[in-house]
Amino acid sequence: MSEVLASMAGNVWKVLVKAGDQVEEGQDVVILESMKMEIPIAADFDGTVKEVKVNEGDFVNEGDIIVEVE
Numbered sequence: 001m002s003e004v005l006a007s008m009a010g011n012v013w014k015v016l017v018k019a020g021d022q023v024e025e026g027q028d029v030v031i032l033e034s035m036k037m038e039i040p041i042a043a044d045f046d047g048t049v050k051e052v053k054v055n056e057g058d059f060v061n062e063g064d065i066i067v068e069v070e
Contacts, residue, residue, distance in 0.1 A: 004030075004065070006032065006041065007039070009059070010033055010039060012031075017049050018049065019052060023047070025042075025044060029043055029066065041053075054067075
């Protein structure tokens with residue numbers, strides 16, 4: 001199993017995937033909002049989303065697990 005991590009601290013603005021979705025390397029899975037900017041967070045690998053660990057509106061810190069992919 002692989003994990004998609006937050007690259008910076010911010011609020012989860014939009015969750016773009018759900019459990020069971022297929023994702024490809026480079027596909028955006030979540031968009032964070034930080035300092036009035038939207039920061040897309042992409043998967044680094046292909047796979048199936050096992051679990052989304054965040055909800056829209058949540059605050060995440062750099063390095064937090066956002067999505068688990070298997």
